[in-house]
Amino acid sequence: MKAIAVRPGAGSPEVVDQPVPEPAPGEALVRICRVGIDGTDYEVIEGSHGGVPDGDDRLILGHEAVGVVEDANGTALEHGQYVVPTVRRPPAGVETNDYFERGEPDMAPEGEYVERGIVGAHGFMAEYITSPYDCLVPISAELAPWGFLVEPISITEKAIEHARATRSAFDWRPESALVLGTGSLGLLTVAMFAETLDYERIYCLGRTDRPHPTIDIVERLGATYIDSRETPVSEIAGAYEPMDVVYEATGYAKHAFESIDALAPNGVAALLGVPTDWSFEVDGGRLHRDLVLHNKALVGSVNSNRRHFERAVDTLSSLPDWVLESVVTGVHGLEAVDRAFPEATARVAAAGRASTAASDDDTTIKTAVEFTGI
Amino acid sequence: MKAIAVRPGAGSPEVVDQPVPEPAPGEALVRICRVGIDGTDYEVIEGSHGGVPDGDDRLILGHEAVGVVEDANGTALEHGQYVVPTVRRPPAGVETNDYFERGEPDMAPEGEYVERGIVGAHGFMAEYITSPYDCLVPISAELAPWGFLVEPISITEKAIEHARATRSAFDWRPESALVLGTGSLGLLTVAMFAETLDYERIYCLGRTDRPHPTIDIVERLGATYIDSRETPVSEIAGAYEPMDVVYEATGYAKHAFESIDALAPNGVAALLGVPTDWSFEVDGGRLHRDLVLHNKALVGSVNSNRRHFERAVDTLSSLPDWVLESVVTGVHGLEAVDRAFPEATARVAAAGRASTAASDDDTTIKTAVEFTGI
Numbered sequence: 001m002k003a004i005a006v007r008p009g010a011g012s013p014e015v016v017d018q019p020v021p022e023p024a025p026g027e028a029l030v031r032i033c034r035v036g037i038d039g040t041d042y043e044v045i046e047g048s049h050g051g052v053p054d055g056d057d058r059l060i061l062g063h064e065a066v067g068v069v070e071d072a073n074g075t076a077l078e079h080g081q082y083v084v085p086t087v088r089r090p091p092a093g094v095e096t097n098d099y100f101e102r103g104e105p106d107m108a109p110e111g112e113y114v115e116r117g118i119v120g121a122h123g124f125m126a127e128y129i130t131s132p133y134d135c136l137v138p139i140s141a142e143l144a145p146w147g148f149l150v151e152p153i154s155i156t157e158k159a160i161e162h163a164r165a166t167r168s169a170f171d172w173r174p175e176s177a178l179v180l181g182t183g184s185l186g187l188l189t190v191a192m193f194a195e196t197l198d199y200e201r202i203y204c205l206g207r208t209d210r211p212h213p214t215i216d217i218v219e220r221l222g223a224t225y226i227d228s229r230e231t232p233v234s235e236i237a238g239a240y241e242p243m244d245v246v247y248e249a250t251g252y253a254k255h256a257f258e259s260i261d262a263l264a265p266n267g268v269a270a271l272l273g274v275p276t277d278w279s280f281e282v283d284g285g286r287l288h289r290d291l292v293l294h295n296k297a298l299v300g301s302v303n304s305n306r307r308h309f310e311r312a313v314d315t316l317s318s319l320p321d322w323v324l325e326s327v328v329t330g331v332h333g334l335e336a337v338d339r340a341f342p343e344a345t346a347r348v349a350a351a352g353r354a355s356t357a358a359s360d361d362d363t364t365i366k367t368a369v370e371f372t373g374i
Numbered sequence: 375m376k377a378i379a380v381r382p383g384a385g386s387p388e389v390v391d392q393p394v395p396e397p398a399p400g401e402a403l404v405r406i407c408r409v410g411i412d413g414t415d416y417e418v419i420e421g422s423h424g425g426v427p428d429g430d431d432r433l434i435l436g437h438e439a440v441g442v443v444e445d446a447n448g449t450a451l452e453h454g455q456y457v458v459p460t461v462r463r464p465p466a467g468v469e470t471n472d473y474f475e476r477g478e479p480d481m482a483p484e485g486e487y488v489e490r491g492i493v494g495a496h497g498f499m500a501e502y503i504t505s506p507y508d509c510l511v512p513i514s515a516e517l518a519p520w521g522f523l524v525e526p527i528s529i530t531e532k533a534i535e536h537a538r539a540t541r542s543a544f545d546w547r548p549e550s551a552l553v554l555g556t557g558s559l560g561l562l563t564v565a566m567f568a569e570t571l572d573y574e575r576i577y578c579l580g581r582t583d584r585p586h587p588t589i590d591i592v593e594r595l596g597a598t599y600i601d602s603r604e605t606p607v608s609e610i611a612g613a614y615e616p617m618d619v620v621y622e623a624t625g626y627a628k629h630a631f632e633s634i635d636a637l638a639p640n641g642v643a644a645l646l647g648v649p650t651d652w653s654f655e656v657d658g659g660r661l662h663r664d665l666v667l668h669n670k671a672l673v674g675s676v677n678s679n680r681r682h683f684e685r686a687v688d689t690l691s692s693l694p695d696w697v698l699e700s701v702v703t704g705v706h707g708l709e710a711v712d713r714a715f716p717e718a719t720a721r722v723a724a725a726g727r728a729s730t731a732a733s734d735d736d737t738t739i740k741t742a743v744e745f746t747g748i
Binding site: 292 | 476478480481483484540541543544545627628630638640645646647648650651654656657658663665666667668671672676
């Protein structure tokens with residue numbers, strides 16, 4: 001079968017031939033339909049994040065997948081059921097651990113998990129995968145074409161669950177919410193805030209000139225677009241309003257600290273970005289005092305568990321089609337795999353090893369690879 | 375009647391004569407027994423925090439009080455009942471607001487409250503006070519001598535409630551806890567961690583040479599003393615162990631940021647200090663990434679509400695007498711009020727206006743003023 005793999009640091013993925021995997025007892029065989037691509041995939045391609053399984057020299061990519069059960073292999077699943085696989089598995093050679101037994105692999109510390117398609121385990125960009133049946137979350141045939149968005153939505157489900165938990169000791173009534181970032185995760189989160197949560201006023205920070213499709217999506221969702229070049233995060237509270245919720249999806253470290261300034265009293269900032277080391281000056285006294293005197297909270301959040309995937313399926317069903325159609329700017333077959341990875345292709349082109357198919361298309365928001373039509 | 379007041383910035387408090395207050399309907403008249411003194415009182419005395427009531431030029435101090443009902447004035451209280459008053463009240467001229475109606479004045483933003491003895495309302499350092507009866511929390515006669523510790527303990531009750539809330543979205547099993555600071559609040563928190571919470575391993579950071587009574591208290595409680603001059607907060611995880619809980623009671627802003635380094639995966643730091651502005655460099659990229667990839671949380675906490683006071687009364691009853699006797703290093707009558715405020719007295723002495731009674735006694739931990747014996 002065909003699969004998309006990378007030698008970390010190689011700069012671009014390649015299509016490879018692999019044997020079709022055999023499901024072990026308790027596993028199902030899944031025929032993959034579509035796999036989404038996000039920033040983490042590019043980090044793995046670059047070699048700045050993740051790693052190959054022990055003993056391998058390349059990694060099959062992909063952690064945002066939707067497929068269909070080809071062989072239930074005696075498990076509780078049924079042939080033909082569409083499913084979305086979760087991402088974390090116990091480390092190689094380990095059957096389970098406390099975190100997996102509690103259904104909370106998203107809370108496992110480093111060394112207690114591998115992540116399919118990211119670190120230590122092959123991913124889902126292949127014609128077939130196997131997976132323990134309880135790591136496969138059912139999704140309806142109707143939603144299946146968008147099923148590769150379940151994983152990114154589940155990331156926000158978890159972050160918002162944790163952010164709300166931080167405010168659960170009192171009667172919290174959030175009205176205003178700010179999303180930092182206009183990538184696909186930021187835009188899906190703006191859509192969730194507008195469509196499934198009760199935030200009355202939603203803002204989204206980007207740094208793109210008008211006109212731009214991301215700004216169109218923000219505004220069509222009824223949210224206010226804020227250009228970070230005109231209004232830095234630290235000035236948003238004064239220029240717009242203090243925010244009950246900040247959702248950081250930029251990976252820009254100053255935003256994590258400036259989000260304290262952006263928060264209203266009793267507000268919470270959920271941090272999701274994964275920056276590299278970067279030292280800079282902060283008014284730490286003021287930020288510390290502000291956190292304390294105004295009961296503010298910061299909460300970091302990574303990964304998600306089955307519960308969040310199930311909630312994400314519900315959320316996906318309540319997002320308008322136009323949002324999904326606008327956010328997903330390309331679904332490409334294996335024959336056009338370079339178009340599915342425009343950033344990698346652009347980098348390769350920039351490095352002088354140009355592929356004629358490459359184009360640095362800055363209107364690309366979210367792409368996916370299609371292995372089988374739905 | 376006698377009261378202890380300050381003209382903010384004057385540098386030391388003074389004993390003044392005041393008319394005995396008359397309880398309004400719904401208020402009781404309370405004869406004050408003892409009032410504790412903490413860092414906030416010194417900030418008010420210095421003029422760096424708080425403020426007088428509108429139209430006044432001085433503030434009666436005191437927010438950590440215990441007294442006895444002198445005149446229940448038709449309320450549900452009884453004559454002779456020992457009580458501890460809560461601190462926040464609605465702003466002058468305002469009967470209530472949403473936060474007070476919900477019983478959560480501790481979550482009110484600036485402008486929506488005054489604080490007795492701190493900002494905008496006279497405090498409890500007087501022979502008599504009046505208070506709405508529902509702001510008076512009953513305490514037994516047996517505990518009343520220590521009743522002035524209920525307010526500081528309630529501050530920790532709230533902080534811990536909020537810290538636990540941040541971790542309520544998953545199955546959190548904290549074992550290790552680190553208290554930053556060996557002031558009275560830090561020591562009472564170490565005692566709570568040891569006596570009423572389930573932390574298996576407790577650490578307390580100070581910067582005092584041995585032998586010292588604060589270190590003795592820490593160690594007698596079974597906790598490990600860490601000298602910050604030998605082990606900075608950012609190195610505690612490596613030198614001792616990563617902490618599931620960090621409780622910051624130093625007001626030293628770098629500790630707020632270094633607490634991220636001290637935390638274990640899935641840990642939470644509760645911040646309580648109130649520093650002044652101070653800019654310094656942080657590796658913001660590393661701290662941001664660490665918060666995210668390890669699901670860490672920071673939560674600021676200020677003040678407390680009646681529920682926390684009630685819980686603090688329970689906690690107080692379960693702390694060993696030796697802890698209370700060791701933490702409270704002096705209870706002084708009005709005739710020796712300068713001994714109750716050793717830091718103010720020491721500062722005045724240092725400024726060349728020496729009071730012969732002054733001594734900068736570095737074994738002082740917690741003092742109180744006594745108005746009436748119990």
